[in-house]
Amino acid sequence: MSFLQCFLLAIKGISTSKMRAFLTMLGIIIGVASVIVITGLGNGMQNYMTDMFEGMGTRTLNINLTGRGSNRTISVDRMYEIAEENKEVISYISPKVTVQGQVRCLNENMRTSVTGVGEDYLLINSWEILSGRFIQYFDIAERKKVCVVGSYYASNDVFGTSPVGQTLKINGEAYTIVGIIEEIADSTQNSTDDMVLIPYSNAVKFSRNATISSYVASASSDESVTQARVAIENELYKVFLNDDLYSVISMTEILDTMNEMMDIVVGILAGIAGISLLVGGIGIMNIMLVSVTERTREIGIRKALGAKQRDIKSQFIIEAGTTSALGGVIGIAFGMLVASMIGPVFDITALPKIDSILLAFSISVGVGVLFGFLPANKAAKLNPIDALRNE
Amino acid sequence: MIRFEHISKIYQVGDDEIRAADDVSFNISKGEFVAIVGQSGSGKSTCMNIIGCLDVPTLGSYYLNGTDVSTMNDNKLAEIRNKTLGFIFQQYNLIPKLTVAENVEMPLLYGGYSNQERRAAALESLRRVGLEHKANSFPPQLSGGQQQRVSIARALVSNPSVILADEPTGALDSRTGREVLEFLQELNSEGNTIVLITHDNSIARKAHRIIRLFDGKIIYDGPADSDQAVVNPDIPHGEHIKKEENNI
Ligand SMILES: Nc1ncnc2c1ncn2[C@@H]1O[C@H](COP(=O)(O)OP(=O)(O)O)[C@@H](O)[C@H]1O
Ligand SMILES: [Mg+2]
Numbered sequence: 001m002s003f004l005q006c007f008l009l010a011i012k013g014i015s016t017s018k019m020r021a022f023l024t025m026l027g028i029i030i031g032v033a034s035v036i037v038i039t040g041l042g043n044g045m046q047n048y049m050t051d052m053f054e055g056m057g058t059r060t061l062n063i064n065l066t067g068r069g070s071n072r073t074i075s076v077d078r079m080y081e082i083a084e085e086n087k088e089v090i091s092y093i094s095p096k097v098t099v100q101g102q103v104r105c106l107n108e109n110m111r112t113s114v115t116g117v118g119e120d121y122l123l124i125n126s127w128e129i130l131s132g133r134f135i136q137y138f139d140i141a142e143r144k145k146v147c148v149v150g151s152y153y154a155s156n157d158v159f160g161t162s163p164v165g166q167t168l169k170i171n172g173e174a175y176t177i178v179g180i181i182e183e184i185a186d187s188t189q190n191s192t193d194d195m196v197l198i199p200y201s202n203a204v205k206f207s208r209n210a211t212i213s214s215y216v217a218s219a220s221s222d223e224s225v226t227q228a229r230v231a232i233e234n235e236l237y238k239v240f241l242n243d244d245l246y247s248v249i250s251m252t253e254i255l256d257t258m259n260e261m262m263d264i265v266v267g268i269l270a271g272i273a274g275i276s277l278l279v280g281g282i283g284i285m286n287i288m289l290v291s292v293t294e295r296t297r298e299i300g301i302r303k304a305l306g307a308k309q310r311d312i313k314s315q316f317i318i319e320a321g322t323t324s325a326l327g328g329v330i331g332i333a334f335g336m337l338v339a340s341m342i343g344p345v346f347d348i349t350a351l352p353k354i355d356s357i358l359l360a361f362s363i364s365v366g367v368g369v370l371f372g373f374l375p376a377n378k379a380a381k382l383n384p385i386d387a388l389r390n391e
Numbered sequence: 392m393i394r395f396e397h398i399s400k401i402y403q404v405g406d407d408e409i410r411a412a413d414d415v416s417f418n419i420s421k422g423e424f425v426a427i428v429g430q431s432g433s434g435k436s437t438c439m440n441i442i443g444c445l446d447v448p449t450l451g452s453y454y455l456n457g458t459d460v461s462t463m464n465d466n467k468l469a470e471i472r473n474k475t476l477g478f479i480f481q482q483y484n485l486i487p488k489l490t491v492a493e494n495v496e497m498p499l500l501y502g503g504y505s506n507q508e509r510r511a512a513a514l515e516s517l518r519r520v521g522l523e524h525k526a527n528s529f530p531p532q533l534s535g536g537q538q539q540r541v542s543i544a545r546a547l548v549s550n551p552s553v554i555l556a557d558e559p560t561g562a563l564d565s566r567t568g569r570e571v572l573e574f575l576q577e578l579n580s581e582g583n584t585i586v587l588i589t590h591d592n593s594i595a596r597k598a599h600r601i602i603r604l605f606d607g608k609i610i611y612d613g614p615a616d617s618d619q620a621v622v623n624p625d626i627p628h629g630e631h632i633k634k635e636e637n638n639i
Binding site (some may be wrong): 016 | 440443445446465466469470472473474478480485486488489496497498500501504545
């Protein structure tokens with residue numbers, strides 16, 4: 001008897017007793033559904049983190065110099081030299097000085113935070129200029145009172161549509177707007193677009209201790225991120241002689257580490273949920289054993305009419321496999337439904353990857369086949385004379 | 392066609408040895424209509440199981456169509472049953488969840504025939520028993536007589552060399568029982584070899600030849616119309632016939 005015929009027979013068997021088939025599948029449905037929910041949430045979480053980190057730039061390195069309790073410092077020029085000496089792995093570097101201060105446009109107080117940056121800051125973040133120009137080397141060298149603003153300033157009512165050329169005040173000092181950066185987020189207040197960038201040489205003057213403790217750098221490629229980090233760390237160590245006094249953090253590396261951790265956590269949870277698949281398999285075996293007993297006469301008839309052991313065996317194994325595969329499909333659908341309802345609670349789109357769906361499906365088929373073996377063997381070994389005798 | 396050579400079937404029950412068949416030898420040729428009769432416990436089912444390749448003898452050889460099947464394994468026997476034997480059971484033994492046509496098709500399913508071949512042969516077989524209009528019904532929807540005719544159709548579908556009928560009228564009222572017997576006679580007249588198992592002498596007499604068993608041994612093997620054919624060793628002659636005639 002062909003596989004297709006066995007399969008059709010199994011479908012027939014399932015459809016003639018739907019309630020029982022459903023109860024048989026229940027364990028598998030619950031097991032698969034919980035695996036799908038867990039991997040779905042895990043995947044949603046990872047996607048969310050990836051999006052977040054990609055917004056910060058995957059090649060970006062954040063350098064923080066605390067230098068606390070030590071009189072060692074490193075100059076801006078030395079930092080630029082380090083980048084230059086490692087130019088095959090480090091493309092750009094820029095100081096990043098947060099200014100404590102008030103932005104005032106015409107007569108309006110803004111809540112925008114001001115950051116002092118270098119001329120490569122735009123490239124490090126892969127941003128584009130919407131109009132005007134970015135801060136340039138001579139602005140920094142000559143401490144020009146110029147600034148570049150985010151697209152929020154092109155969309156609010158303060159400057160109308162063309163802020164370039166107009167003036168705003170930072171802590172009372174007048175700065176001329178020389179450029180606008182294209183929209184990065186949604187041009188609203190407090191978004192990334194709500195920013196004012198000035199030459200870092202000016203920003204340092206606003207800060208109390210006049211030192212620069214933050215830099216951003218970008219690696220030349222996604223692959224050289226780690227090399228770039230190590231290169232910078234080595235140079236910083238030579239200066240600070242204590243790796244507690246500085247930190248170089250790569251967003252990609254953090255993301256990778258978090259994803260790895262997430263994979264482990266999801267794997268463990270899915271594994272625990274997967275145990276219920278085992279329980280589901282035992283449920284299938286149980287019902288199949290009952291079914292073999294109930295169908296003793298049918299088996300006897302089939303054998304008397306010429307069914308071989310392997311025909312009976314494959315009939316029951318395929319029936320078990322089909323039952324649990326169906327349970328798997330229902331479980332996948334149910335799990336995706338539940339995941340899509342839970343997702344929004346955590347502000348993520350909880351959708352499992354296609355390979356975890358396929359894996360859940362094949363495991364459920366496998367479980368059915370595995371646990372169908374014992375009942376199928378029992379059925380195949382039945383003696384047709386005994387099977388036909390009893391009434 | 393069927394040759395039993397000193398067939399014995401011995402069951403060991405505790406310390407006792409039960410000879411369900413005891414040195415049974417006979418030949419059945421193509422086209423014969425033979426009834427195997429005997430009281431309950433005389434060994435009819437044992438012989439029928441061996442003839443039907445559902446069981447193998449403890450001693451002796453069984454030749455079916457010239458090949459020794461008494462030493463074959465399970466799978467080989469299944470193949471022989473499928474290709475050369477047609478079964479008609481007392482309890483019809485139809486599968487209630489399958490349609491009439493699907494029941495009739497079943498031997499062909501295990502014979503490896505295609506869907507269309509099976510369907511065509513099943514309908515043809517059902518036509519022979521006059522039930523083609525019931526092809527898509529389910530067995531429990533049919534009367535006992537109709538169900539037995541379906542099981543006859545199933546026995547015929549694979550064109551077997553031997554049709555084995557085990558108490559085919561046992562569960563039927565006398566009129567439908569007679570119809571079934573007439574149908575078996577008709578099949579025999581078309582050239583089919585038929586082995587009928589019954590405890591009922593009057594039914595056995597519809598066959599051409601009677602093999603009577605008693606305690607696992609053959610005590611009569613000859614024409615069905617001989618007086619001796621219906622003599623039961625432990626019941627006086629006349630009384631016995633009267634009793635059996637009341638049954639039908
Ligand atoms: N599996 C078995 N185990 C032990 N004894 C059996 C078995 N099958 C049949 N017998 C015995 O063999 C004898 C013949 O049985 P059977 O062939 O069924 O007779 P019949 O069909 O003529 O009633 C009986 O005494 C029965 O008890
Ligand atoms: Mg019997």
